Amino acid sequence: KDDALGGATGAGVRVGIIDSGIDNEHPAVAGAVRGWAEPTLGEDGSVTYNLQPHDDLYGHGTACAGIIHRIAPEAELYSVRVLGQGLSGKGTVFAAGLRWAIENGMRVVNLSLGTTSPKYFAEFHHLVQDAYYHGTVLVTAANNMPIMSYPSLYAAAVSVACHDRAAGDDPLEFYCNPDPPVEFGAPGVDVRVAWLDKGYATVTGNSFAAPHMTGIVARLLSSHPGLTPYQVKTVLSVIADNVRPRR
Template sequence: MASFQAVAERPSPRTFRLAHASRGAVVESARLPLPCAVTREWAWGEATGAGVRVCLIDSGVDAAHPGFGRPVSALAVAAGPDGDDVQHRIVPDEAGDQAGHGTACAGIIRDLAPGCELTSVRVLGGALQGRGEVLLAALEWAIEQRFALISMSLSTRRTAHKEALHDLVDRAYFAGVTIVASAHNRPVRSYPWHFPSVISVGSHSLPDPERIECNPEPPAEFFARGVTVEVLQPGGGTALLTGNSFATPHITGFCARVLERHPGFGTGQLKHVLAAIANNRI
């Protein structure tokens, strides 16, 4: 069976080596022709993501964590009737987050877009690994539910489910569902972040959670804070973690803000807005 995983790295006291990370390059404004000026005030102003439905596909959440402020709906993928491993079901998540990864990502989304309607679907276990069939079931369900945003801080290097995964992210694109996907922490080819129908995210090392960088050399299209990020952890605590996994929910939060102000925007428009307001444009 094909597997997938999310990788979170604890920061080294001396250095870190994170693939798909910002090198501080700038992007010339001439590369992004605009019909009018696009500023952060225009993009989201005082928006908090109110009313925007966001689905986080990850390791689940500690739904009782006080840091969330507002409730987070916690669901999981379960086998179908009689243990059928093909007909999966989406059920209430009774096990919760055994890894801390999903709680961390959910906390970042809720911190940047406190008004969003956040739903967690658990597909990863305590070792941050899972099965391809489970991921596909969760993603298909989220697309059918027409979430505005799907945040995925995970990927697979296996090719067994590549075609089905590609079909699903394309279906999401044409359905007006935007997928924000994490680039792998290592310099390898994995999916779905390599697909152009998603918003792909790597990391910058600056401490500003509001900083966005547009990458002049994709496939990782945008960089957000992903180094030594203070994140929520199950049980009510916090931790300092590093990885593209934690840059991704920053971009998801920004997109939720934009969609509150501009609810008709799809993936293409969101990419354009993020590039227009990037801090490394000259």
């Protein structure tokens, strides 16, 4: 793991966070957000993007951003707001946000959300493949319930759930799952995270495991910028804490 990550800080890596927005002034984020996008649908189905700074409507996005910033403090964060105050949104808006992240040079995108609607299967499959060929690593949280959820089930994405250990003091502790579709386990139990109103909360869920992996991927790409998404996943599977070194 030291060879893969070294002293990398995430410098030079653009990280998209598709969520409920980010409080860029929260101490845990510390002004790391470099850009914003908020897709909206017109009556005719067309998509427009508001690129003005926005805040967090729920706290979820700020929580993810704080985790990523802790692990990769020099990564450039981009907030793509697709979720509202009830932490819900439209699948078409979610897809538009992911499309924006892919087309605007994100090297890694954190997706602590998903859709269970079969009607979006083909669209998200196409977007995940598009991300792969653009060199964008998609880190996706598995659904907290044992149900089909996208895009975490696509092979080209990095799927993450929380492992059964408390977060503790090592945010870099993660495991490789030999029995996919969920491929990796990262801290997601009783994690202290940034929240609304400059506050903090203790939370549990796959949503908070994914940004741990996103931060690790940002550091990996900072240290080895030429890696493809496939190579990133391969390296992660080799440096996981439950993989014994070959003698």
